[in-house]
Amino acid sequence: MIPFIKAEYLVHEYSRRDEEGNVTGINRALDGISIEVKAGDFIAVLGANGSGKSTFAKHLNALLVPTEGTLYVDGKDTSDHNNDLAVRQSAGMVFQNPDNQIIANIVEEDAGFGPENIGIPTDEIWHRVEESLKNVGMYEYRKASPNHLSGGQKQRVAIAGILAMKPKCIILDEPTAMLDPAGRISVIRAVQELNKKENITVILITHYMEEVTAADYVYVMADGQIKMQGSPRQIFAKSEELAKYKLTIPEVTKIALELIKKGINIPKDILYVEELTDILLKLKVSATVGVRKE
Ligand SMILES: Nc1ncnc2c1ncn2[C@@H]1O[C@H](COP(=O)(O)OP(=O)(O)O)[C@@H](O)[C@H]1O
C-alpha cells in the first residue's frame, strides 16, 4: 500500500541573511527526516521549541520545498509547484493562533471561506459547512460572531473551515498552545473524533504530553531529526531519554514512577488517571483479600 505521507531523508535549510540580503549562514532546520504515515493514522509530533516541527508542517502543506530529499503527500511530490494546490487540498493545515485564522464576521461564513475559494458551488458549500460545524460541535454557534467565541471554539471553527474542503488529512501545528485547559481538551476531542469517525489522517504537532496520548504513534523531534518513535506508551516509558530533548512525561505517568520508587508494583507506562486509579484499587483489593485469608 502507498503511504499517505512519505518523507525520504527530508532536509530543510534556511539561509540567514544580513540587511542587504546577502547570505551569511545556513540553518539546517530539518536534518534527514524519513517517515511514512498510513491513511487514517493519528500521528503526534513532539519536540521542544526550535526542534523543526513547524518547518516540517510547512513541508507537509507545500509551503516549503525540500532542500534535499523528497516528500510525497497523497502520492504527490511536494517539490513540484504544480502539485501545490492538490497537496493543500489533500492535507489542510490548522495553525497555532485562532485569531489569525478568522476571516469572516459570522461563524458559518468563516467555515465556508475555504470551499468558496476553491470554487465549490454555493449549495454544496452550505451543505459542507453544516456537516463540518456539526463534526466539531460548533453548529449551534453558526450564526455567532467568531470574536465572541472562546479560543477553543475558535480553533474548532478553524478546523471546520478546513474540513469543509474535504481534506484526507489535517495537520495541526500546536493548535492548543494559546488555549486554556478546557479549550485544549475540546479541540483534541474534536480531532480524535474526526480521526475515528471520518477516518481523517491527523498530524498533531504539540509540546503538551497529555495530548500525545490520543495518537496511534509518536515521533519525537530534536535538532531537526527524529530521535524517538513508538506508541505513546513506548515513548512515555522512556522519561530519561525524553528529558534529553527537554520534554517531560504526563503528570499521571510521573506519579506512577514515584509510586514505583516507593516500592509499589505497577507498570511504568501509565497514561490515564483512570488507569492508575483502577490499578491502585486492584492492588488494594488483592491486599485486603490477602489479609482476610491469613
Ligand atoms: N524563516 C526562518 N528563517 C530562518 N530560520 C528559521 C526560520 N523559521 C525557523 N527557523 C529556524 O529553524 C529551526 C526550527 O524552527 P521551527 O521549525 O519553527 O521549530 P519548532 O516549530 O519546533 O519550534 C529553529 O532553529 C528556527 O530558529
Ligand SMILES: [Mg+2]
Ligand atoms: Mg513551531
